[in-house]
Amino acid sequence: MSAEACAPPRLTYWRIWTDEAGVSHQSRCVADDFERQSMGGAAPQWNAPQGEGHAKVVFAVLPVGWVGEWHENPRPQWIVPLSGRWFVQSMDGRRVEMGPGEVSFGGDQHCEADAKGRKGHRSGTVGGEPAVLMLVQLDRPTARGRPANASDDDDG
16 A cells, blocks of 8 residues: 555635634645545545534525625535535635535635624625535534634735
């Protein structure tokens, strides 16, 4: 087995979060708590569970030109683009575009509206095809504050 196969992987993802003042931001985060485990008797693979509790899976199709004006994620949720491209803009002005293979976590609950009435984030499709997303909505609360697993290199 190669050294690469023995070393735990690192998965980067975007996370939108709310600071102590209620302003949303986006940071590049790292999941690096992988452990080799068997699932159902199959050969061991790398797994990194991301929280306990109940979850609901929702498939969303955002039409070409769709824009969801300022809003918070309805609950903490993992967002996985399956096809097409979409963007997320946080209250601090950062705009991140994502497509298939790029994962984000929507944890911008508890935002406070700013002087321009912006609260949470805005999002929308990019380009000439719909964005197909898979959402894994969690029943666990989020807290304000920068995520502990955010990297200093927020540009990925």
